[in-house]
Amino acid sequence: MHLPTLTLCRTCRDADPTLYDQVVSTLELANVKVRLQQVDCMSGCLRPQTLAVRQNGKTAYLFGEITALDLPDILKFIQMYQESTDGNFTDARPLGNLRFKAIARIPANI
Numbered sequence: 001m002h003l004p005t006l007t008l009c010r011t012c013r014d015a016d017p018t019l020y021d022q023v024v025s026t027l028e029l030a031n032v033k034v035r036l037q038q039v040d041c042m043s044g045c046l047r048p049q050t051l052a053v054r055q056n057g058k059t060a061y062l063f064g065e066i067t068a069l070d071l072p073d074i075l076k077f078i079q080m081y082q083e084s085t086d087g088n089f090t091d092a093r094p095l096g097n098l099r100f101k102a103i104a105r106i107p108a109n110i
Helices: 019-029 068-083 093-101
Strands: 005-009 035-039 051-054 060-063 102-106
Touching: 005 019, 019 035, 019 068, 051 068, 068 093, 093 102
Parallel strands: 005 035
Antiparallel strands: 005 051, 051 060, 060 102
């Protein structure tokens, strides 16, 4: 089974250097299985701190302006994403404010 990969930018202007560790702790406490990585830049500089979510065969997402306050919505997103066959949702309202932080939806390869 392929796990979703979450990629967090670590070099965004005004990046929270503790956010990665907070994400790790939140995922562990919720027993959520994903691959988590950091990169130096995802070109979301106008909306720092960026988070990408992708999985083989599913739509990928790029979110901006991510803070620790988004962690509950990120957990909900991961749950919905894992339950979705293609990474798309008919109703994004359960994602709270995270749905307003989407920068891009990248269709899966077909």
